Amino acid sequence: MMLKIKDQIISLLSKGDKDFWDILKAIDVPIKNVCKVLQDLLDDGTLTLEANKFHLTKTLSLKEKHEQKDAIKKFHEISKLRPEIKPEFFQTPILESDVFKRVEFMRSRQDLENQKIAILGDDDLLSLAISLATAETEVLVLEIDKSLVEFINKAANEHGLNVKALEYNAAKPIPAHLKEKFDTFITDPVETLLGLKVCLSRGASLLKSNGVMYFGLTMLETPLNIWQEVERALLDMNFVITDIMRNFSFYEPTEYDIKALRQNLSLPFLEKIEKPRKPWYRSSFIRAEAIGKPKPLIEVEIEFTKEFYFDDYQVTFYSDESST
Numbered sequence: 001m002m003l004k005i006k007d008q009i010i011s012l013l014s015k016g017d018k019d020f021w022d023i024l025k026a027i028d029v030p031i032k033n034v035c036k037v038l039q040d041l042l043d044d045g046t047l048t049l050e051a052n053k054f055h056l057t058k059t060l061s062l063k064e065k066h067e068q069k070d071a072i073k074k075f076h077e078i079s080k081l082r083p084e085i086k087p088e089f090f091q092t093p094i095l096e097s098d099v100f101k102r103v104e105f106m107r108s109r110q111d112l113e114n115q116k117i118a119i120l121g122d123d124d125l126l127s128l129a130i131s132l133a134t135a136e137t138e139v140l141v142l143e144i145d146k147s148l149v150e151f152i153n154k155a156a157n158e159h160g161l162n163v164k165a166l167e168y169n170a171a172k173p174i175p176a177h178l179k180e181k182f183d184t185f186i187t188d189p190v191e192t193l194l195g196l197k198v199c200l201s202r203g204a205s206l207l208k209s210n211g212v213m214y215f216g217l218t219m220l221e222t223p224l225n226i227w228q229e230v231e232r233a234l235l236d237m238n239f240v241i242t243d244i245m246r247n248f249s250f251y252e253p254t255e256y257d258i259k260a261l262r263q264n265l266s267l268p269f270l271e272k273i274e275k276p277r278k279p280w281y282r283s284s285f286i287r288a289e290a291i292g293k294p295k296p297l298i299e300v301e302i303e304f305t306k307e308f309y310f311d312d313y314q315v316t317f318y319s320d321e322s323s324t
Contacts, residue, residue, distance in 0.1 A: 013056035071132035131161035142168035204294035216283035248285035260318035
């Protein structure tokens, strides 16, 4: 915990000098711990305290700032080559700019650098963005879509990124050699109650003690009673929610948006509605932290029945009936 506080303080001060109260305002941990870390950083010369402000003796270099801009540019070039979106796998990538919003938020919470990160489902290509933004991080992707697995591995190899993708179906338990091996877990789960419990349980199985979980959750297809059940599930798995970034991620609009609504709602007026021309579907980005060892609710193999994918509120899944 103290190491994370240290990293948070250094990250904060890399943006400029701050007084004591600014630091307390920015960091959500016990005051006692912040004060202890500040004293340690002063004692080892990492910080100085002058004119009532803390100053970082080593600031982010121009080279490192250019590298961050280069990461965004390179990610854009890689993303243009990605495989075609497959709606049967619930693939709805978020905007490229929002991919890096997630990266920077994770960085601000010290869940990025020098971490082992696992991602369940990566149609957003977040794994590549993370590795482009910080070379010290090891990323594993567990993905059901074989073509996406191959693409991620090919891109990682070509660009020297510390990313590996494995073909994996969340119906299966987490392989034993991967359990309790990761610091951070990220997913955009299926938003039925069963889907959420399974996806978050797989994440809990992957995480070490005091690990951190990130996931997207909407209010468009997840009513408040399901949010309440998710909170209960997290508590039962030994997690506490630390952050909810409301409407943090917007998704690329596609022709499937209106097709899905027509197919699932069968309302006459929808036949007159054109496909969306700007982003509209959004999710909140939730961070939860384990208190000690995570306790997954579901560790066994399950069957992907209709209950896993559908409930009364899931209306954006499009099934190409002509191919069945």
